[in-house]
Amino acid sequence: QEMDAAADSQEFEVAVQMQVPTEVIEESIRMIHLICQDITSLSVPTESVSKSKQCMPKRFTEHYQERLLAVLIRCATHFVHFALRYYHGIACIEKEHGSSVSLRGRIQEALAYASVTAMSLKYSSISLLEVLPSVIDEFSGNAGDNAGSKYSLNLSSVINSSCCPMVDAADFDTDLFDLKDQVYYLCSHSSVIKRAASSLLVAIVCNEKENASDAIVSLCSTFKLSLAARAFFFGREYGSAGVNYGKETMLDDSSPWRQISSRVMGAIRTIMAMKFPTISTDVLSNLLPVFFSLIDETNTKLQTLGAVSMIMILRQTTQSTFNGHFGLADQVVTLSCKTTRDYTALAVVSFLRFEILRMIGKDPRGMEARRKASADFLSLVSTYGERDRKVALAVLVGGVVPLLSLESQKDTPELIEITRGGLVTLLPLISSWSPIHDAPAVLSALRCISCLMFGGWPVVSRHGGKIMSALLICIGRSSQQKKNLEARIEKAAGPLQVEKSDAEAAKHVHAVLSFAIDISAMTLIFAGDRAKEVILAAEQQCLTELVEYCQMVRDRSMLMQEEWAA
Numbered sequence: 001q002e003m004d005a006a007a008d009s010q011e012f013e014v015a016v017q018m019q020v021p022t023e024v025i026e027e028s029i030r031m032i033h034l035i036c037q038d039i040t041s042l043s044v045p046t047e048s049v050s051k052s053k054q055c056m057p058k059r060f061t062e063h064y065q066e067r068l069l070a071v072l073i074r075c076a077t078h079f080v081h082f083a084l085r086y087y088h089g090i091a092c093i094e095k096e097h098g099s100s101v102s103l104r105g106r107i108q109e110a111l112a113y114a115s116v117t118a119m120s121l122k123y124s125s126i127s128l129l130e131v132l133p134s135v136i137d138e139f140s141g142n143a144g145d146n147a148g149s150k151y152s153l154n155l156s157s158v159i160n161s162s163c164c165p166m167v168d169a170a171d172f173d174t175d176l177f178d179l180k181d182q183v184y185y186l187c188s189h190s191s192v193i194k195r196a197a198s199s200l201l202v203a204i205v206c207n208e209k210e211n212a213s214d215a216i217v218s219l220c221s222t223f224k225l226s227l228a229a230r231a232f233f234f235g236r237e238y239g240s241a242g243v244n245y246g247k248e249t250m251l252d253d254s255s256p257w258r259q260i261s262s263r264v265m266g267a268i269r270t271i272m273a274m275k276f277p278t279i280s281t282d283v284l285s286n287l288l289p290v291f292f293s294l295i296d297e298t299n300t301k302l303q304t305l306g307a308v309s310m311i312m313i314l315r316q317t318t319q320s321t322f323n324g325h326f327g328l329a330d331q332v333v334t335l336s337c338k339t340t341r342d343y344t345a346l347a348v349v350s351f352l353r354f355e356i357l358r359m360i361g362k363d364p365r366g367m368e369a370r371r372k373a374s375a376d377f378l379s380l381v382s383t384y385g386e387r388d389r390k391v392a393l394a395v396l397v398g399g400v401v402p403l404l405s406l407e408s409q410k411d412t413p414e415l416i417e418i419t420r421g422g423l424v425t426l427l428p429l430i431s432s433w434s435p436i437h438d439a440p441a442v443l444s445a446l447r448c449i450s451c452l453m454f455g456g457w458p459v460v461s462r463h464g465g466k467i468m469s470a471l472l473i474c475i476g477r478s479s480q481q482k483k484n485l486e487a488r489i490e491k492a493a494g495p496l497q498v499e500k501s502d503a504e505a506a507k508h509v510h511a512v513l514s515f516a517i518d519i520s521a522m523t524l525i526f527a528g529d530r531a532k533e534v535i536l537a538a539e540q541q542c543l544t545e546l547v548e549y550c551q552m553v554r555d556r557s558m559l560m561q562e563e564w565a566a
Contacts, residue, residue: 087111378422416455439511
């Protein structure tokens with residue numbers, strides 16, 4: 001109170017340089033930790049309060065919690081002001097206190113923990129698109145990502161990376177897996193608590209107009225923030241050199257983030273502030289346990305949130321930083337891919353597995369890991385192709401397409417080994433699945449086949465007949481459905497009378513037909529005589545309409561060869 005009065009009376013410079021005992025500043029740091037721990041404990045949803053409080057009326061209990069939280073946050077703000085005055089002053093800053101860690105470092109730790117606590121209360125929800133918008137939108141590059149990434153969980157990365165100029169990804173819904181609807185909610189807090197949490201953040205960064213996240217990283221350092229986020233998430237004490245700042249707050253349950261949802265919110269919001277190039281190997285060592293715990297959850301919202309957050313961090317780091325963590329990360333995510341059956345979570349986790357394999361680059365461990373991942377993904381597609389097509393689509397778009405696309409660009413024999421198994425899985429999809437209802441899956445399968453032809457061309461000629469047969473079946477079915485849809489649309493009284501579903505279906509069928517023609521043209525080039533024999537037989541024995549498409553395949557093949565030769 002004396003320090004507050006001194007600051008209010010414009011005696012700040014005098015107050016800062018007062019020789020206050022180190023123990024007094026240490027006590028303020030300890031109080032920040034204790035109060036933040038109590039704030040987090042009070043963030044438990046009302047239904048989870050202790051039995052002693054359940055006898056009270058619900059409205060009274062909620063009011064009691066909110067008011068007590070607001071008071072505690074104001075207390076934390078007071079001690080933050082107190083600590084910051086000496087952090088920015090000249091007195092006692094570098095004085096040691098019984099350990100190798102300076103008082104300045106202790107203040108940074110306390111501020112980092114207070115920042116995570118404030119973040120956990122300021123926001124009432126967090127969505128996947130807040131963490132990583134490019135998980136849906138096409139991603140063209142990023143600082144810290146030397147190669148860049150052009151892959152995302154929509155058909156843009158499937159279609160735009162192909163050689164088919166007649167297909168427009170805008171004709172399809174970008175949100176194939178309901179990712180825009182994935183929102184994780186914190187237990188409700190009143191506006192009073194949110195304002196108090198905002199005031200605490202302002203007190204920490206000392207500037208209301210400055211970006212809070214950037215200012216906190218600059219003040220506390222990314223490493224201390226990562227330590228604070230990890231301690232906050234797991235409900236543990238946080239301090240340097242083993243100093244006990246207060247009581248142990250670990251709950252009886254081994255997973256405290258399940259009981260107190262603000263632990264998830266605070267940790268993820270803090271992690272979102274970390275950017276390249278501040279993420280070191282030590283920072284990753286603190287963040288990965290948080291991600292692994294969330295990815296291992298049965299709650300699919302937590303699982304997807306953890307996976308997307310890890311993708312975001314991987315895109316902010318480098319291969320050399322991540323190399324030491326590859327083994328454990330690959331093991332955790334691989335197990336999650338095998339056990340997850342929710343199509344939204346599976347799409348994101350599969351995409352995370354691809355990002356991990358992309359990060360490892362040319363490391364010798366990467367070749368075997370990518371081969372195993374390709375086989376696992378194709379096995380899942382084969383298993384769930386008829387049981388649950390949404391699950392199959394999730395694995396196709398999230399794992400198979402980006403992984404095969406990446407491998408097809410390398411001069412390595414990895415795709416040769418999986419070409420046969422890949423064709424066994426993918427050819428039934430394009431020959432039997434509907435171009436109307438399953439257009440995204442058929443387009444993804446077509447894209448995968450093109451990758452196998454580029455990467456496994458030495459063995460593709462042995463399978464040319466099977467590939468061309470399946471492609472011609474796809475072309476024939478698509479052309480017939482396109483003809484039926486066009487006839488139905490023509491019968492309508494006018495453009496306004498055409499059903500939206502029919503118009504969208506027509507676009508989907510046109511996309512599949514155009515894509516199938518292009519892949520058939522590639523097959524004529526890569527597969528040789530066996531593909532030519534099949535298309536010649538089709539021209540001699542099939543309907544006139546299919547013969548016309550066969551000629552289009554030949555013309556497109558000639559054009560491709562001229563373009564590649566140029």
